[in-house]
């Protein structure tokens with residue numbers, strides 16, 4: 030575990046603004062059925078915002094420029110949150126770089142062009158911590174952007190996201206619109222993807238320990254040494270941060286969203302195994318690559334503005350596992366779960 034980062038300088042606080050969301054505003058959440066988008070949608074509903082707009086990809090393919098323009102022109106939202114993207118784990122990013130680059134560029138360019146053209150007054154673009162250089166100094170400050178080479182397994186995705194940040198900055202510069210970008214750390218929570226090839230490490234481990242419990246397996250093998258350190262943010266905390274940023278942040282610079290706390294993959298696995306109630310042995314396959322030894326965001330800028338997460342990793346994993354077991358028939362697993370084939 031690490032200690033919380035120190036508070037920001039007074040220069041960071043100068044980006045504080047007051048743009049309270051109001052219930053009469055129409056808010057378009059692009060990607061409202063995804064992990065991040067659905068959490069943000071729930072958070073808005075809980076806060077009493079009823080004028081929400083979203084469209085599933087089967088109805089509106091955001092790669093289609095004309096369809097996106099028509100949709101935004103017809104809806105005329107006041108606020109847009111860009112949480113639609115082609116997202117995946119290391120395997121998917123490594124296998125399908127062409128789609129990760131092309132789909133993401135098209136989705137965000139279409140949405141942001143439409144927003145600018147049809148009078149969207151406030152926009153938040155969601156990037157990712159993978160925009161930062163592979164060997165960035167830890168914890169990673171926003172200023173590390175474009176200071177070194179990217180992790181090659183997801184560079185196509187990262188370059189698309191960096192282009193999105195630049196589009197936000199260019200729109201601000203040229204048109205004076207208060208659009209912003211936020212860079213979340215690894216997310217998890219209700220609505221996550223538990224597929225074997227497309228999932229991230231935390232949902233992948235929930236699924237594997239759950240399967241191990243169902244099958245009575247006494248050992249689970251985890252890729253790598255278990256020593257790399259990673260940071261995880263529950264999507265309900267992300268959603269609260271996004272509401273906060275829309276109301277209080279106004280700067281061309283992207284802002285990191287995370288907990289400021291990291292754990293080793295072994296600690297993560299032990300926490301999940303304990304929550305799932307599986308009591309077998311963890312084996313670490315050190316012939317598999319570890320990736321970057323540590324990846325932790327410097328969240329001092331966001332904390333300095335006054336936002337902090339509310340869920341511990343254990344509480345967050347418990348809520349996610351509860352959701353997973355209650356939604357086994359609809360959860361995102363394309364390849365079938367042991368004991369519950371699709």
Ligand SMILES: NC(=O)c1ccc[n+]([C@@H]2O[C@H](COP(=O)([O-])OP(=O)(O)OC[C@H]3O[C@@H](n4cnc5c(N)ncnc54)[C@H](OP(=O)(O)O)[C@@H]3O)[C@@H](O)[C@H]2O)c1
Pocket residue numbers: 059060061062063064065066084085086087089090091092111112113114115116132136155156157158212213214215216217220229
């Ligand atoms: N997951 C993470 O750990 C993480 C970490 C940092 C940043 N982020 C960022 O957060 C954002 C959302 O990620 P997520 O994890 O919520 O992803 P997700 O669960 O896969 O959701 C992605 C959403 O995008 C929509 N979408 C994808 N392609 C589309 C298309 N062609 N047309 C219309 N909609 C499309 C999907 O719509 P349908 O469901 O209708 O198909 C889905 O709702 C991304 O920008 C990602 O970079 C995620």
